[in-house]
Structure formats: C-alpha cells, structure tokens
Amino acid sequence: MIDTLYEWIWWDRFWLPVNLTWADLEDRDGRVYAKASDLYVTLPCAIAFLLVRYLFERLIATPLAASVGIREKARLRVADNPILELYYLSHSRNPGQAGIDGLSKKSGWCVRQVERWFRKRRNQDRPGVLKKFREASWRFVFYLLALIGGVVSLYDKEWFYDTREVWNGFPKQNMLDSQYWYYILEMSFYGSLLFRVTFDVKRKDFKEQIIHHLATLTLLSFSWCVNYIRIGTLVMLIHDASDVLLESAKLFNYAKWETTCNSLFVVFAIVFMVTRLIIFPFWLIHCTWVYPTLQYPPFFGYYFFNVMLVVLLFLHIFWAYLILRMVNKFLFGKMTRDERSDDEEDGEESSLTEEEKEEGSYCYTNGNGSGLGTKESNSGCFRHLSLSENVCPSKTVY
16 A cells, blocks of 8 residues: 555656656766655754754854844743633633633733733743844854855856756756755755744744745755756755845844844845846746746646745745835835834833822722722722732723
C-alpha cells in the first residue's frame, strides 16, 4: 500500500514533461542533478540556524541594541486572578461583553476591573522593543548575506539577463555548487522561521506569513526535485532584495532614528513594488507560464508550480496594500509604526480628570452581579477610587 502510494505521488507524468522520466535526471556523463534526498540536510541545517540565531541575538544583537539605547523594560504584572488567567489561556485573550459579564460574576470583580485586567494581561504578553530589535537584526544579517551570495552566484549566468535561457536544455541542466548552497541555506532559514513561529513577534499578518513560508518551502522543494533550479534562484533573489531593506528600516525605527528609517522605508517601498509587482509577475511568472510550453505540452507540475507562484503574488499584493497605507501616512500624516504591528493598548495607568478626583467613583459588587455606582446612591460593598489594580472608575479615560 505504501509503495503504491509512493509510486503514485512520484509518478513521472505528474512532475515531468512528456517522454521524460526520473531516470533521465540521474547523474551521468559528468552531469549532477538535484535529488529529493538532498533536502534531508535542510532539517539539521534549520536546527543549526536556530542555534546560530540564539548566539547571535545574545552576543551581538543585544549589545548592539544597548549601544543605541534599547533595553528590556520591566513590565508590571497583572493582579493574580486564577479565574481570569484560566479563561485567558484556554478560551480567549479578548472576551466579548457576554464573557466579561460572566467573568465578573465568577471573580467578584466589577466589569471595568475585568476589562482592565484583560487589557493589561494582553499588554504583558506583547513583545518588547528589544525582542523586536534582535529578531530584525538576525533577519537583516541573513537577508543581506543571502542577497550578496545570490548576486555573486548569478551575475555571470545567462539566465540572469535573459529569462529564455532558464529553459535552455531543460530539464537536463547541470546543478552548480553555488546553486546547491543557495537553495539549502534559503530552505533551512525558512524552515527555522517555521520552527520559531510561535515564539517570534506575531503581527497582524501572522497567517499570511505562515502561508508565505509554506508556499516558499513548497516552491523551493518542488523546483529542486524537478530541476527548476534556475528560476528558483531568481525568485529567491528578488525576494531577498526588498527583505533586507525592510529589516534595516525596522532596526532604525526601533532605535528611533526616524530620518534614516523613513528614507530606508521609501527605498524599500520602491524596491518592493518593482521586484514583487513588476519583475516577479511580468518577468518571472511570464517566464514559467509561457516559455515552457514552447518546448513541452503543459503537465501537472507546470500548473502546480505556476499556481504556487500566483499564491505568492497575491501575498505580495496584500503586503503592497499595507505598504501603500504606510506611504499615505508618511506623505499626508504621521507614520509612527509598522502597519502590521499591534499597538500596546491604552490603560496601563488610568488618567483622571480633576473633577473625577474630587468627586470620586465607586465600584460595587453584590450577590447578583456587578456594576458602577456612587456612595450616596448604592449600598453594598464599596471600594474608593484609586490607581490600584482592584479599582473600577466610572469615567476613566482608557
């Protein structure tokens, strides 16, 4: 059963053009071809990347952050409440009004206290600037080295200047050492990002990032197995070109070098639009969609590869939308953050008007629920307004 499934998955007609078999891609006559078994090395390499990243962030990125004034800030922990903590961890980080009301009755706290506890609890879990700086530093270094390595390995190749050459002699194209390491290192890096995805900074485009990593790994794996290596290296190169600028802009943003950050962001936006929305669809996708059919009739692998490229293109369009929103704020307003980032919620400390300080507000709780009231109009258990965790002001500005 397993052998039958294996043979069906790797059926020649799925992945290779007509009249070609896997036997045609076996090493012979001095030619070396990519093999699926070569990809096994990406797993230990991905783990090695995690180790190198750990050392880099602590030995290089952290001192670098300190040199520009970035340090880990101590955050006040929320009041211990097992009922709310259990709900936060097992149900929802941001409960609706019905959930808030139910938790208010269970915990004996008023609605405002519960809302404030969840707001502070979410802020407590949000990553600090130091963590963001270290993550951006690591990605910047990798993308910069990958970009340099990609240019060095491709600048003297015919297909770098003429995409028709990508398919010259396909699929019997000899694999070069530079192509091997370019692929292995890129795939290992994206694999390490997937391993770290639950620990890295989560942004608003978290799901899109997961889709991007999976689509990238799928594309690279497929292109490796069927010897689409030439086009694969071009796709990786245009992605690295804009990524290195994005990560460098983040670094200067975290360091509060606004002028440098804004300048880099403008350059990044231009490079992104040119590489991801012009070169990628009109050169590379055109290259994979049109030129192969001049040599072979379309086959499943042809459609599969192009569909995955289109998935990446849609993600590029989504990110281009976010970039244009940031450009709009940059030109016509004030751009203060990455459009994908989550802001810390207000409410770490309550700000009160002088009138509220003089009059005072009270939070009361009775056996039937909780609510707000004043000393004169309500009976039961009252707590005077203060800035402590167990306070529920009636007109607090959050």
